Amino acid sequence: METKIRPLKMTEKLMGFVGKYWQDLWENHRAGKLVAWCSGVSPHEILKGFGISSVYLEGYGGFCSVAGISTDLCNRAEALGYSPDLCSLIRNFIGATRGTPAPGPEMLPFGGLPKPDLLVCMPYCPGIYKIWERYSRYLGVPLVVIERPRLHDALGKEEINRIMRDTISELQEMITFLEAFTGRRFDYDRLSQSIAYEQEASKLWWDVVGMCRNIPAPMSILDAFSHLFPFHCYRGEPEAVTYYRELKSELDERVANNIGSTIGLEKYRLYWDNLPIFFRIPEHIQKFASYGAVPVAATFPFYFGFPELDPERPLESFAKYSLFTPANVGLQARIDFTTKVVGDYSIDGLVMQRSRTCLVVNMGQDDILKELTKKTGLPSVVIEGDVCDSRFYSDSEVNSKIDTFMEILARQGQRKGQGDDCGL
Amino acid sequence: MTKEMEAEFSQNEIKTFAKPVRFVKEASLDGAEIHSITGYLKEKKEMDLIVAGVDIGSTMTKIVLMNTNIITSVIGPTGAEHRQLANKVMEQALVQAGLSFEDVAYVLATGYGRINVPFADRQVTEITCHARGIQSLFPTARTIIEIGGQDSKAIKLEGGKVLNFAMNDQCAAGTGRFLEVIADALELSLSEMSQISRKAKKKEEISNICTVFAEQEIISRLSEGVVVEDIVAGLFAAISRQVFKLAERLKIEKDVVITGGGAKSTGLIKAFEDKLGFTPLVPEEPLLTGAMGAAILGREQVLKSLEKGKLIRRREQRLEKVTFYE
Amino acid sequence: MDKLLNKFASIAVNLYPRLIQWKKETGKKIIGCFPMYIPEEIIHASGMLPITLLGSDDELTLADQYVHPYICQLVRGNFGLSLKGELDFLDGIIFSDFCLTVQMISDIWIYHKPGGFYHQLILPKNMSASHTKRYILQQFNGLKKTLEKLSGRDISESSLKKSISIYNENRKLLHRLYQVRRANPCLFRARDMATVVAAGMLMFKEEHNMLLSELLYHASKAIPLSDGKVRLILSGYLCDMPELDVLDLLEELGAVVIDDDLYVGRRYFHTLTDESINPMEALVERFVEDVPCPTKLNQKRDWADYLSDLVKEAKADGLVSVALKYCEAHQYDFPVLDTSLSQGGVPNLMIESSHRGATGQLRTRIQAFLETLGGRDGN
Structure with a gap:
């Protein structure tokens, strides 16, 4: 297939940034510094206040998926008796860390995960709390758990305030525990500094994602999924700020010169729902590009980063970050947020990915689609996939669905992208 | 079959x-x-x-x-x-x-x-x-892998008795049925598949466990120009991986015996051998x-x-x- | 005794029409409790009837139009009933956030059936944090307040104590019934036990207590039956009704269930509420101290240890654990449970069930397990 993609220069730098992080992590571990495995939205910034290196495990699952080894790792978890219905990110992680037969460091990205001294869990999904308790016992290291109650649509202000207070007090307890665990006094200034970096990176990240509102969009939102990796690695670190500043300046330049992510006109602008299918990102960009279509918007990038973080009130603003992200709210709030995103990005069609093993995003997706269709009248396609496990994905099926969908879009006439018959 | x-x-x-x-x-x-x-x-x-x-x-x-x-x-x-x-x-x-x-x-x-x-x-x-049949044929057997038409099983023996077993879930992946569907799609007999797989230069990765999806995947690989022998070799590897996973749950111990209809396929036995790292025993008439x-x-x-x-x-x-x- | 058992069964099987009739006759309010961990005693003390929503095997297609099929049967079944309007007779529904699926479904449910009376209990997962009990107490107090509003009646300490005592009475009777079963396991079929417990989830406990006493009277007079069967502990179906077909299958294949770790079984009634302390605090204690559950962490006892003890105490030959398909919590713990039990010398079989009844494969697995235990068909 003829290449129609205009690659970003930052994509070349991406692996350098990410590779450096892992190299440092392994060096820290070898030098006897503490390493923590973190799941979900765990407060990495507090760990920084103790000089503890942190790994974001779900992000590591994403790497494995991009590297094409997730399915193999999932198989190794299943050989221990874990059901293939379980979250593929978690199976990926189990396969990588204690799968049978044990994967050698040469097959794992960045040589695998250094053995942790501590586990921290503030999960996306309550189903995985228990796994952490098991891991804590298995590895013989302590576990810090922070509850993350869902902010249901019907919760009153009083109840939400109560949850906020409880979360803050849990974060404080974590600090007290870590002081005893490390024998060090907590460095509040370091926390504030870390939150400040995180805030700066968040602002830049949200700006970057927001630039896709431009017609043509300077990058595909599927590309943005890959550019999330530095965010996962350098939580609350200056490197993330540097990275997103550079990415933003490249996109600024494209926007100023009206350069899109594809060579040729950006005819159709698409919304992508749910998680990326990490092991097929370039293929999907290419497939859409062959029709002059670009996925430009998604809600998933907004699960990461929180511009309202406040170095003056680090714990409080972090608690807000962890609780108020679109991944932790009720159905009505998700519908409202998705409708807003679709409205903001001049969308022509909706691509709804159903990630087979991700309950937290799948449940309610049908209602979100129904509301979007009602409010916008946009055509849509549902494709079956999974974030990591390629066994739940079929190229031929997805490609033929995309083909059909693009035919529908072409027949609609009206579109918001570039070209003769658009309303510009 | x-x-x-x-x-x-x-x-x-x-x-x-x-x-x-x-x-x-x-x-x-x-x-x-x-x-x-x-x-x-x-x-x-x-x-x-x-x-x-x-x-x-x-x-x-x-x-x-x-x-x-x-x-x-x-x-x-x-x-x-x-x-x-x-x-x-x-x-x-x-x-x-x-x-x-x-x-x-x-x-x-x-x-x-x-x-x-x-x-x-x-x-x-x-x-x-x-378990009893295998034990009489191979008294040293500790792990039995049976690849049947509808399901696959792994059995662990201790002192000649069944210690533990595992079966695949309600899905044809890793069963004789799976092999049969794919053989039909490729218009090959089972023995032809085994012969062809010996000529493979590499194993084409077949990732789907769903029979229907795998069939689609294989047809689209063929249309992409991948040679049949590599696909068949990949297929045997995929099935052995699926069944191996069951056996691994019970901790594989030597001697390993492979039986059932699937054991008649020498290509599949070879794939198991690669996965196990040693030669499994196969009865003369595995059926x-x-x-x-x-x-x-x-x-x-x-x-x-x-x-x-x-x-x-x-x-x-x-x-x-x-x-x-x- | 058969007549009595049939009565329990008819209450448990004929889920809702009886309750609609009952409501018409008595004019009382009925509150649906989405399993599990709802402190029913508070509802009882408000004069309303708490019933447990045990799902349905029939109403799945309707639910499938709104939620994808990879979620558990209990949630899909209950949601399907709701969409069909079969739960409209309820005066309120209480959800608790003990697992992801229930957490997610409550918002979806309210979105589809707006205007009803709902309460979402947010229960903690960590059982040993310094805030755990305070957190739960706050939640239970919040529930109490909304129930007072709904019933138009203050829930006094003494009425709550009275309800607790009625619930404890119920639990004690069930404990005695389970003792009788252990001593004479062939007296009851496993399905009988499930429907006896399920009936209690659908009626006032006072009434259930009377029926239970009558059953106990007959049961204690029964002649011990010799069996020669494989004695099993059945664990699983952690928040839903066990499949009666599967229970029958176990018996058909030569096993007898001598005790259980089922939600509609021992898990529901095992733990008593302390009557000597403040009633609200006692309910909190009960939640924290309850039977080990894969949705809770840092409990004092490990689930595998608890089950091992149950097997030893009841002198069982082995344990069968059934996870509901797509029950994340149970499946995440399956491999650990399997390993711990096996290491502790407890023969066990882990199976997954999708409420498709007693399929051929299930039969083969169970039968082969019984054969390894040297049961009727073993050697």
């Missing part, structure tokens, strides 16, 4: 032949006729005791008739549509051995269709039967180990009861059609 197996309709040599003894009829308690086999064994030798093991699989029915040795064995179709041919296979076995149904002292049924077998005295799962185990178990039970002086009572068994419970 029906076509091939039907062609191979086994004509095993009759190894021993013993003159059977008729049953002694006894009055029954509830009016039904009951046979006792106690009577004749008082006078006759142990080797006159003829027992049948009947393994009714989803596609093939396997029967072993034995006394102290295997008298005869037959493999025939269960009957794909109405699954009513199992009794015909039994009749064939009897003809082959020159026996009548009454000559058989005890019938033990196993396999997917073991439940409503009017000519069986007792039913035992294929797990216990395969028969279940029926053989059933016959041995049946015989052991009869002998044990006789030793204890217990009367084995048989209800009037009829050589009639098998009805499936599903």
